Amino acid sequence: MSGYSRTATPGAELTRWPDARGRFAEFGGRFVPETLMGPVEELEDAYREVRQDAEFQAELKRLLKHFAGRPTPLYHARRLSERMGGSQIFLKREDLLHTGAHKINNCLGQGLLAKRMGKARVIAETGAGQHGVATATVAALLGLECCIYMGEEDMARQAPNVFRMRLLGARVIPVHSGSKTLKDAINEGMRDWVTNVANTHYLMGSVLGPHPYPMMVRDFQRVIGQEARQQAQETFGRLPDYLFACVGGGSNSIGLFYDFLEDRQVRMVGVEAGGRSLHLGDHAARFAGGKPGVLHGTYTYVLQDPDGLIATTHSVSAGLDYPAVGPEHAALYRAGRVEYTHVSDAEALEAARELSRTEGIIPALESAHAVAEALHRAPTLGREVIAVVNLSGRGDKDLGIYQSSGIL
């Protein structure tokens, strides 16, 4: 049923990554221009310091609770479970957080870190605008100057988020190069960073980029799985059987999965964007069509052509529309610990409709991919099976797409 049983789970090894060079098994590392090597080393040192710093952790905890709204509920979707006639579906409600998605967890952590490092300015890339909004929000909260790079195509697709960022005081800089989407926004963000390293922190939004970003962003998102684990123990007295999460860069999924990695009985499914078809250029399913390579500072699975040029991608969901995946996911894929699959644009849209109608919850298009896979499997699983789906974001930003998609 799942790819997870094909190799013995290495267990504890999985939570000891990355090694000193920032490698998750063979994946990860640092592939950046020399000018950025000093700054990423400085960032790693600063991060290792605050990781142990009780005062920093207490401040982060306070903001996560009182500003962002943690803990988020683990909600039993009874009607939906009933309708599917199989497993019990529980939703981890990251969509209820301030700014509407899990992105705020990481932004609060990195924002506090930027302040600690004495950086007066933060920059970030954004695709759907969720990470941009969360970054702009935290910058406003902490009094930091903020610049957000966004592909001009995405700016058109996600106009309300552009306005939100501007209202929050951020500068939104349109990116006209390349495919004018997330990948190009990251290129432009890196160019800014390499120019302004002295006073600027690059607030990377996912578990991508050079070490220490994949580790650091994972750590800031771990709270999702830590809460879910505790909530599961309290609610059903045992761990869930299945975890489902969508995988763009992979921050919400690694955040949910991480604290369960050593629990061999918990099966995990990462859901990539299957787009229109599995032809190169029509999707963002890196484990279906990619191979290992280097993009944006890390060695991981990348959608690319035989000459090593990065492919363009497509997904109805801007947050999943990216040619590379976090290196830790690449390692978990290789180890066989997490199963990766993909869901098409149409299936995600249908799942969004289903969840809206059955539970009164309009999901983000990204999260709708995870919902779709959980719904797909539910009827094949017993009624005693507990499946947790990470509802990583809410659907407000996607109303325009829902409206024009014809799902009504």
Add this chain to the structure above:
Amino acid sequence: MAEKPFGIENTGSRFSSRISARFAELGRQEKKGLVVYLMAGDPSLEATGIILQEVVRAGADFIELGVPFSDPLADGPVIQRAAERALRAGATLRKVLTLLPSWRDGVQAPVILFTYYNPILQYGIEAFARDARQAGADGVLAVDLTPEEADVYLRALREQRLDAIFLGSPTSSDERLRLAASASSGFLYVVSRTGVTGEREELAQTLAPLVRRARQVTSLPLAVGFGISNPQQVQVVQRLADAAVVGSAVVHAVEERYPSGGAGEIGNFVRWLKQNPGSEAA
């Protein structure tokens, strides 16, 4: 030098390459070098050979030949546009290595391939080194590869007697400069300022101290690049270092002047760069 992480003595001449030979020759003549960057395939595959030959006739001592990449995050807008034109013209790494022998036919000036790591990785590092050598390349610079991640790459390049060139930047500690120098042969590429490639009005104040720091950690020749776009800047850099690299300014000239004026215009531009400041031209 306190440490040699790669266990190899760096004299700059260990491969007796064309690069070291050219620096030695310049030294004997008490001259400094000019490195000219061209984007392979810009504006067409045929044009590259013609422009390369013309630029060398005009006095370029070294050619840095850019191999276009889809996501050139270390490059400014001028080289980004050139990469897009070159990719449209079909300039993949494989194509460049196939055509390089004809492009550089009869040219003694060393050719350094300048690219990003992923195309090399996908080509196969050993196969790339072998084919680059056979095509007549003298050195390779992969802008997003630092010595820490370069073990296999360095072994492959050395096996083929190709110079590996790494960057030193204003943000590099002395320790990092030493690391870059100890992994490099031929020369060390000093980045004049933080930021991407592109023309600038003024050279950074931090350049002179950076060059001094680099001199203290290595006896390799130093080539300074990023932002150098006119004869005045070339001369300032040549006073400090062993060679000046001009990239975006030349690529800009190709973009604006080649379509109407042909390769001769690019040659004229290189001659202008080599002129003593004060004289009017271009």
